[in-house]
Every structure is written in structure tokens, then in C-alpha cells.
Amino acid sequence: MQDFDRSITGERIIELRQQEEDNLIKSLAVQYGYSYVDLRGVTINPTALLMIDEVTAKKAQAVGFESHRNHLSIAIRNPNNPETKTLLAALKAKGIESTIFMTSTGSLEHAWTRYRDQKTNVAVERGILDINTAQIAEQMKLFKTPETVKTYLNNIRSVNNARRVSETLETMFAGALALGASDIHIEPEETGIRLRYRLDGVLYDITDLDRAMYARITSRLKLLSGMILNVKSQAQDGRFTFTIAMKDIEVRSSIIPGASGESMVMRLLDPTVASFSMDLLGINPILKSVMEAELARPNGLILTTGPTGSGKTTALYAFLREAHKPGVKIITIENPVEYKLDNIVQTQVSENYSFANGLRAVLRQDPDIIMVGEIRDREVAETAIHAAQTGHLVFSTLHTNSAVGAFPRLIDLGVDYRMIGVSVNLVLGQRLVRILCPNCKAARTATEAEHKIITQVLATHPKPPILEEPLVIYDAVGCAACNHTGYKGRQAVFEAIKVDTAVEEAIIRDPREHIILEAAKAQAIPSMAEDGIEKVVQGITSLEELMRVVDLYDGRHIKTTPKDIQVDSDFSTPIV
Structure with a gap:
């Protein structure tokens, strides 16, 4: 003892x-x-x-x-x-x-x-440590559909050579890059190892891997990602980079223990996202003019809201590019740094560099503009608001379902509601919808029920598009160009609330969402549903896709309940 x-x-x-x-x-x-x-x-x-x-x-x-x-x-x-x-x-x-x-x-x-x-x-792994990027570039030219990727992977499985692991990884990455996947999922199950790609926000099965190959692949990916190989009972994160055609591909890796083995997800970070402009975001003209005015202001807090994977980081980077001018210093605090931005100081949170203490340190660096990756607690929220009140333009994100939800969320975090109105300039809400494939989308006349949905939503639009009769909308069909999904690429649908005098008074008087929405009506900024329906009428996306992503039955637009109208999954046709 x-x-x-x-x-x-x-x-x-x-x-x-x-x-x-x-x-x-x-x-x-x-x-x-x-x-x-x-x-x-x-x-x-x-x-x-x-x-x-x-x-x-x-x-x-x-x-x-x-x-x-x-x-x-x-x-x-x-x-x-x-x-x-x-x-x-x-x-x-x-x-x-x-x-x-x-x-x-x-x-x-x-x-x-x-x-x-x-x-x-x-x-x-002697002799097979390097990924052959030239081979990846060549294979990318061959992979047009998930089926071709599956065929190549199955062929590699039947070959026994020293580069089998490398060839599998090269094909896996080549397929993901060629098809435009945002994530690669390796998921062990009792019956096998499933490989999946996330394409335009939706997961698709590619093939199954054998267990022996899975073990070697995960070890190799751990090595590349800087993870500890012999740790298999806890989560690990890492990243690595390889270059294809003079373009750096950043891979952010995450691994967690599971009942049947370690589950791994690799996010492929496209560096071109860092060069996105506001024009490429698909912001409607009304909101774009509002955003340009807000970005020109010298101080205040601009928030973007939405779930994980809704394009908040891409939007923030576009806003930073728009706000960046000679003579302006911009510092970011991110978790992690996803894309490298020129002429901007980017920092990454760690065990001893949290969002809160990082933000306090950044304020001593004489910045003009600050981006905080996420507000998730009272300390970060209050520090961001303090920064916005002391001559800094601050950008950040919140996880809420709508723009108006940001106000009660900040109050829930412990922020004094009187401080919100004098520090927050603008709150954006956004979602990503898939874009109809231009090669195969099919035009048709809207049904009576679809017509009713569209007209009801546009009835509250501050500047609705002119609807021609008969009303034509588009369906997803599927072809080789879009991997037979009917969609190719994604675009955001937005909404926003400016914190003007009416909204500030509503926050102080009664910060419930419907009260704040009523106060913001005079701003005449389209809601997410209105922006989405406008994109449906323009043929950018389908009504079915919009209804998958945005709740049209929130009481603001359509009075019919979801039980009264259903969308047929084959033809995108609502059935009354």
C-alpha cells in the first residue's frame, strides 16, 4: 500500500x-x-x-x-x-x-x-506507401459511373500482387474524384465491408470489400492520416493531401470503433471551394443586395445557420472573399481548417486553443474581420458579440433549423437578449438542394396539386416570378452524365433576417420565433421555401427534391397539412 x-x-x-x-x-x-x-x-x-x-x-x-x-x-x-x-x-x-x-x-x-x-x-508496407497520383489521374478519365468503379475494384480483388492495397486505394480515390463524391465511407458489417460514396448529398453503395483487404486499407489510411495504428477502441481524426493535375486534394479522415470493426469516413475537400464567389452560391438578387450592404459594414455579427452539410462553410468563405480588400486583416478560427485561403490568417482549434480562448487571442492581433467556425457555447457567443461591438466584423455559424431560430438559440446559450439587437447584423438560413441534370431533366405540365403548392408559396414572395400558364416544371430522369440519378451538383436555398429596429424590439419584447418573423416581414426578403419554389419554377431543381430538404408546411406558406398532399416518388407528382 x-x-x-x-x-x-x-x-x-x-x-x-x-x-x-x-x-x-x-x-x-x-x-x-x-x-x-x-x-x-x-x-x-x-x-x-x-x-x-x-x-x-x-x-x-x-x-x-x-x-x-x-x-x-x-x-x-x-x-x-x-x-x-x-x-x-x-x-x-x-x-x-x-x-x-x-x-x-x-x-x-x-x-x-x-x-x-x-x-x-x-x-x-514497404514498397506500397505512396499513392500513385498519376494512376489516379488516368483512372479518373475512365470512371463515368459507379458501376465502372465497382468493376475495377472487383478486378483488383482477384489479383494477388504487392500493390493490391495501393491499387485499391487509387481506384477508390479516382472513382470518388471522377464522380464528384464529397465523402468516402468504409463501413464494416457482419456480412461484409461496405464501400459507399456520397454524391450530391446522398449515399450510394459502390461495392463490398473483403475483410483481409479492409484491415490493410484501414491501417494504410491511418498511416497516411497521422493516426495511431494500434488504437482501435477510440475515435481518431486526421488528414492528408495528394496532388492531382496541379490541384491539392485535402482528405479529412475520421474513424470510430464499431461492433464489426472500425468505421472510416474520408471527406474530400475540393480546393476550388475556397475560390467560390457569391455569384456561384445561387443567392437570389434581393438577398444578394442585402448581403453586399451588410458585408460593407465595418462591424457587427453575421451568422449562417443550418444543419451539418448544408454549405455553411462554403458560404462563409465566399463572404470572406467578398469582404476582403487591400488594407484589411482577416483571421479565422476553424475546426479544422478545411480550405487554404490566400492573404488570410487561418488558425485551427486544438486541445489548448479552443474557439473561446482563440477568439480572445485573435482580438489582440488587430484584425478587421474575424471568422469563428462555430458558436456552440455561452463563452464563444459572448466573446463573438463583444468582438462585434468593438469594431470588428465577425462571421460565424449556428446549428439551428432556420434563420429565425438563431435568436432563441443565442438566448438559450445565455446571451443577454439586449445585446443581440445591438451586435447581430444579419442571420442567414440555408439548405442544399440537388440540381437537375441539364442533359436529361424532363419538362411537364404541373398537376393541379403541384400548381396549388407553388402558387401558395409564391403568394408571400416579395417579388414573385411571373408564372406562365400552363405551368411547366421539371422532373429528374437519369442518364450516363448524372450517374442515372437525375441530378448533378447542388445549390443552396437561402433565407435571411436583418436585425433592424423592428426585429430588435421584438427580441426584447418577446423573442418567440413567430413574433420575430412578423417583425421581419417588412424587410421583404424571400424565405427558404419561397427561394426554393422560385428555383423549381426556373427548372434548377425539382419539387420533390425541394420538399425533401425544406419544410413547406411550416404554417407560413401552405395551409394544407402534409397528410393531405403526398409526392409520388416515381413521378414527383403530389397526390391529393
Whole structure:
């Protein structure tokens, strides 16, 4: 018992010493003008790690932990260490730009353990570590449908060679990129391993993988993503990059333990999203003029709302591009950084750099515009509102079902309702609808029930489109160009509420949603349903698709209950 107590005391002393050194390094980092990073809460990028060999890293008391092209994020313990200075000079001579962070000895030692993982895996997977990007580019030309991807994967299964794992991964990525998939899902089940792609927001089965291949693929993907190989009982996140046709493809990986094995999802981040303009978002002219005016304001909070996968990040990046002007400093706090933006300082949350303390630190960096990835608690909400009130234009997101839902949500988080009206400028709500394939969409006359839905919704539109009779709408059909889904690409449907005097008074008087909506009517901004129906009339999407994504029966537009009108799944025809 005495030995046990002595052991506990020893562990506590070590822990206190580590905390003491961490606090010392944090203070020194401020003095030297560097940021502090705790590598125990950061995913180490294998590419970045191996840009400095283990012997040199330990001698220089340094480690690389994130990289992008010729840029390396490097953590060091002491900027005055001669070996550290030699290392930084050598990296510069190689044309590698370094962003320097300071960290503690314990943090460095944790990161150095990743060198062991790399050695182990090189021995296990020797000769098949690199993804052949040239092969991916060639295969992308061949893959026109999910069936062709399935055929190639099944053919690889029947071949036994040293590159079988690499060929499977190359085909998997080539198929996803060729078909425009946003995510790759590898899902173990009792009966097999299912591979699925998310195309235009909907998951499609591609093929089944055998268990032996699945085990090797997940190990390989863990290695590429900077995850710990032998940890299989907890969730892990990571990322890696490969280049196709001069375009960097960022892959964000997530793995969780399951009853039948580890389930893995890889999100493919298209770098062209970072160059999206407001014109490409599909914002209707009324809202676009409102947005342009709000983006020109020097301070205030602009919120975008919607569920995960509704395009909020893409919209925020487009707004940042619109707001960016010479002489303006923009800093982002993201979780994680999804796309690299030129001339913008992007930071990523970690164990010791949360949205809240990150935002407080950013305010000391003299920014003009700040983007906070998400407001999820009172501390972040109040800090964002404080920033908006002290001369900063702040962008952020909230998870609510509608634009008007943002106001009671902020109050639920503990924000003083009197502060909302004087700090929030605008709240956007959005969803993504699939775009009808231009090659196969079929025009037809709307049925009486469909006509009724469209006219009822447009009756409240501030500037409705002129409807020609007979009213023509379009159905999804399916062809080779759209993988026989009838849809190709996605576009957002929006709504917005400006916080003007009437809305501010409503928030203070009675912040229930229907009261705020009534106060906002005079703004004459189309609702999400009205914007969506306008896109149905324009032939951009189908009525069936809009009804899948947007609730038209919220009491604001259609008085008929959902039980009275149903949409036929084969013909998109409501049946009364």
C-alpha cells in the first residue's frame, strides 16, 4: 500500500513538473512573439514529421507537425538553441517556409513517438506507401459511373500482387474524384465491408470489400492520416493531401470503433471551394443586395445557420472573399481548417486553443474581420458579440433549423437578449438542394396539386416570378452524365433576417420565433421555401427534391397539412 502511494505521489510530481514547464514555455512564447502549441492534442501529419529526420529533430529539440506544399509548421523548445537555428537555416535553404511554434519537452517527446510508428509501418508496407497520383489521374478519365468503379475494384480483388492495397486505394480515390463524391465511407458489417460514396448529398453503395483487404486499407489510411495504428477502441481524426493535375486534394479522415470493426469516413475537400464567389452560391438578387450592404459594414455579427452539410462553410468563405480588400486583416478560427485561403490568417482549434480562448487571442492581433467556425457555447457567443461591438466584423455559424431560430438559440446559450439587437447584423438560413441534370431533366405540365403548392408559396414572395400558364416544371430522369440519378451538383436555398429596429424590439419584447418573423416581414426578403419554389419554377431543381430538404408546411406558406398532399416518388407528382 505504501509503495502504491509512493507511485501515485511520483506520478503527481511528474505531472506538476510538466504543467510548470508548459506554463513557462507559454510565457516565453509571448516574449519571443511565437504561438504556443501542445502537440499532445494535435494530429501529427506524417509528411510534415518526415521532413525532419528523427536524429536531427531530437538534436534540434524540434518537430514538424503540419505541412502544405513548401510550408512547414514546426514546433521548437528554445529559439536560441544553436542546433535549432541550424535546422531552421537548412530548411530555408531548401526553399521550405517555416511557421514557428514553441512547445514543451513533454510535448516534443510525445510527438517524437510518431517516428516509431513510421518505422514500423514502412517495414510492414514497404514498397506500397505512396499513392500513385498519376494512376489516379488516368483512372479518373475512365470512371463515368459507379458501376465502372465497382468493376475495377472487383478486378483488383482477384489479383494477388504487392500493390493490391495501393491499387485499391487509387481506384477508390479516382472513382470518388471522377464522380464528384464529397465523402468516402468504409463501413464494416457482419456480412461484409461496405464501400459507399456520397454524391450530391446522398449515399450510394459502390461495392463490398473483403475483410483481409479492409484491415490493410484501414491501417494504410491511418498511416497516411497521422493516426495511431494500434488504437482501435477510440475515435481518431486526421488528414492528408495528394496532388492531382496541379490541384491539392485535402482528405479529412475520421474513424470510430464499431461492433464489426472500425468505421472510416474520408471527406474530400475540393480546393476550388475556397475560390467560390457569391455569384456561384445561387443567392437570389434581393438577398444578394442585402448581403453586399451588410458585408460593407465595418462591424457587427453575421451568422449562417443550418444543419451539418448544408454549405455553411462554403458560404462563409465566399463572404470572406467578398469582404476582403487591400488594407484589411482577416483571421479565422476553424475546426479544422478545411480550405487554404490566400492573404488570410487561418488558425485551427486544438486541445489548448479552443474557439473561446482563440477568439480572445485573435482580438489582440488587430484584425478587421474575424471568422469563428462555430458558436456552440455561452463563452464563444459572448466573446463573438463583444468582438462585434468593438469594431470588428465577425462571421460565424449556428446549428439551428432556420434563420429565425438563431435568436432563441443565442438566448438559450445565455446571451443577454439586449445585446443581440445591438451586435447581430444579419442571420442567414440555408439548405442544399440537388440540381437537375441539364442533359436529361424532363419538362411537364404541373398537376393541379403541384400548381396549388407553388402558387401558395409564391403568394408571400416579395417579388414573385411571373408564372406562365400552363405551368411547366421539371422532373429528374437519369442518364450516363448524372450517374442515372437525375441530378448533378447542388445549390443552396437561402433565407435571411436583418436585425433592424423592428426585429430588435421584438427580441426584447418577446423573442418567440413567430413574433420575430412578423417583425421581419417588412424587410421583404424571400424565405427558404419561397427561394426554393422560385428555383423549381426556373427548372434548377425539382419539387420533390425541394420538399425533401425544406419544410413547406411550416404554417407560413401552405395551409394544407402534409397528410393531405403526398409526392409520388416515381413521378414527383403530389397526390391529393
